[in-house]
Amino acid sequence: MSRRIERKLAFAVLFSILFSLLIAHSVQVNAEILPSGDYRYTPNYDNQGKIISVNIVDYKNKSAESVSVPSTIDVGGERVPVVSIRYCTFRDATKLRKVTIPETVTELDYGVFYGCTSLTSVNIPKNVKSFGEFCFAYCESLTTLPMNNSIKSIPQNCFYDCKGLTSITIPGNVTEIQEGAFADCVNLASVTLGVPTKNIGQTAFFHCKYKSTVYKGSAADLKKMSISNQNSEILNSRVTLTESPGITGTVLQVRADVNNDNVFDISDATYAQKYLSGIIGDDVIISDLNSDGKVNIKDITRMRKILAKNV
Numbered sequence: 001m002s003r004r005i006e007r008k009l010a011f012a013v014l015f016s017i018l019f020s021l022l023i024a025h026s027v028q029v030n031a032e033i034l035p036s037g038d039y040r041y042t043p044n045y046d047n048q049g050k051i052i053s054v055n056i057v058d059y060k061n062k063s064a065e066s067v068s069v070p071s072t073i074d075v076g077g078e079r080v081p082v083v084s085i086r087y088c089t090f091r092d093a094t095k096l097r098k099v100t101i102p103e104t105v106t107e108l109d110y111g112v113f114y115g116c117t118s119l120t121s122v123n124i125p126k127n128v129k130s131f132g133e134f135c136f137a138y139c140e141s142l143t144t145l146p147m148n149n150s151i152k153s154i155p156q157n158c159f160y161d162c163k164g165l166t167s168i169t170i171p172g173n174v175t176e177i178q179e180g181a182f183a184d185c186v187n188l189a190s191v192t193l194g195v196p197t198k199n200i201g202q203t204a205f206f207h208c209k210y211k212s213t214v215y216k217g218s219a220a221d222l223k224k225m226s227i228s229n230q231n232s233e234i235l236n237s238r239v240t241l242t243e244s245p246g247i248t249g250t251v252l253q254v255r256a257d258v259n260n261d262n263v264f265d266i267s268d269a270t271y272a273q274k275y276l277s278g279i280i281g282d283d284v285i286i287s288d289l290n291s292d293g294k295v296n297i298k299d300i301t302r303m304r305k306i307l308a309k310n311v
């Protein structure tokens with residue numbers, strides 16, 4: 001056999017293997033998505049190959065106004081619990097007003113309610129531990145935050161463009177609000193945050209009408225929070241500190257008031273400089289004002305720049 005024919009043969013064999021793998025994979029994937037009334041689901045197996053739970057992956061009745069997600073689905077005559085609502089299940093169900101989620105569900109995946117523009121009521125049972133990105137994006141009729149105390153992180157773009165939100169309280173167990181989580185919530189004017197929320201990702205409140213913050217902590221706690229760049233909305237909002245009632249100003253001013261005299265001016269930069277030089281010590285807290293994750297001389301430079309611009 002010539003080299004050329006050998007090469008052609010090898011290529012044909014390789015192609016046929018790849019093609020069969022592709023077909024096998026797609027058959028397997030298709031076979032795993034099963035119907036149950038208006039729902040489609042995928043099964044989860046235990047080590048013995050028994051179906052122990054299912055994930056809802058699609059809902060066909062896009063004109064429904066009220067939906068009660070079943071807690072179990074009949075799989076071969078046996079009721080199996082629904083544990084997850086997956087990728088874009090209710091996406092663009094624009095008539096959907098009310099959704100009831102059963103206690104069996106532990107996660108709402110990426111974009112589950114994306115574009116559900118009429119949604120006003122959705123319960124989040126305590127077993128739900130996480131939301132996916134864009135989970136409630138464009139749910140413009142929501143006026144209250146659908147949350148529970150088990151969720152630790154509000155993921156990227158989770159409530160993007162929820163125009164109905166005007167005032168929200170971030171629940172006490174949330175430790176981080178990720179990038180763009182509330183971006184384009186144009187009517188959002190007031191946010192209540194607690195000490196457990198340590199990280200705010202960039203553009204978290206981009207384009208919001210954000211004017212006031214209620215912070216359930218002290219000025220020292222607020223100084224330790226990590227606020228990524230492009231968060232002028234929160235930084236320029238007026239803050240009420242429940243644990244430091246005498247202190248006033250914007251979030252930025254409180255964070256930059258290094259010498260704790262309730263005024264942000266050049267003496268704070270001087271004070272911070274002395275601290276970094278080891279001239280003074282102890283209870284000084286310098287905030288990460290340039291959002292690079294470190295506290296050092298660059299934050300004092302940032303402080304001087306803010307003062308020069310009289311921001």
Ligand SMILES: [Ca+2]
Pocket residue numbers: 256257258259260261262263264265267268
């Ligand atoms: Ca000061």
Ligand SMILES: [Ca+2]
Pocket residue numbers: 287288289290291292293294295296298299
């Ligand atoms: Ca820094």
